[in-house]
Amino acid sequence: MEWIIPNWPAPAHIQACTTTRIGGISEGVFAGFNVGDHVGDNPTHVAQNRAQLAQRFAGPIHWLTQTHSTRVVNLDLGPANQADADASFSSQINQICAVMTADCLPVLFCDRLGTQVAAAHAGWRGLCDGVLEQTLSHFSQPIADILVWLGPAIGPKAFEVGAEVREQFIAQQAQAVSAFTAAQAINPHADSHKYFADIYQLARLRLQALGIDAESIYGGDYCTYTDAARFFSYRREGQTGRMVSCITIGTL
Secondary structure: OOEEOOOOOOOOOEEEEEEOOOOOOEOHHHOEOOOOOOOOOOHHHHHHHHHHHHOOOOOOEEOEEOOOOOOEEEHHHOOOOOEEOOEEEEOOEOOEEEEEEOOOEEEEEEEOOOOOEEEEEEOHHHHHHOHHHHHHOOOOOOHHHEEEEEOOOOOOOOOEEEHHHHHHHHHHOHHHHHHEEEHHHHOOOOOOOEEEEOHHHHHHHHHHHOOOOHHHEEEOOOOOOOOOOOOOOHHHHOOOOOEEEEEEEOOO
C-alpha cells in the first residue's frame, strides 16, 4: 500500500494520509488499493484492502455513505459508520475521520494544538453548497488556528464544467471567477459554454473568506485525472475505485 502524507505543520501526534491505487488486491477496473464498497468491486477484496489500511491506525475508521451533501457527523457523539454524510469531526483520540474520493477534493483539518480534526468530501456541488463551512462550524478553536490540507483531486486543466456551475460559484463569491478558464482558451475546438474549473482555488477562496489565512492552507498540487498510475478517476474511467483520506488524533 502506498499513501501520501500531508505536507503541513500539524502536531506530531496528528496522523493523516491519503491512499493511492498502488497496492491492494482489487482487480480489473478497480485494480489496486480500492476501498470503495459501493462501486461494484468484489466485497472480499474491498474488505481486505480496508483491513490493511486499518492496521495503520489504533482506532476505528468511520466510513461514510457520501451523497455530495453538506452534512457533518460529530464522532464525539458516538459511532457513525456508514452514516449519510460528507464530512466527519472529532476531538477524541483514535477516532479516524475518513472520506473517499476519485476526482472530488478531500479536505483535512486540524487545529495547531492538535485537539480537533475533521475530514470533508468536497465535490463541486458540496463545495458550492457549503460543506467546508459546515465542517469548520464544528471547531471550537479560533479559525485563525486551523490548518487545512487539500488532498489529491482533479486538476484545473482537466475539470471541465458547464457555465451553470461557474455561475453558481460566482453568484456566491465574485472572486470565484478567477478559478474558471474558458475551455476554448485551452482548446479552440471546445464548447464555448464549457469551462475548466480549479477546484483547489475554489476551496482556497472559500476557506480564506471564512478567515483561514492563505499560509495555513496546504496541498492542492495533484491531478487524479492525469495521473492514472497513482489515482483512481471517475471522470477518466467511469467505473473505478476510490482512494481514502484519513485523519485522527493519536496518543498525546
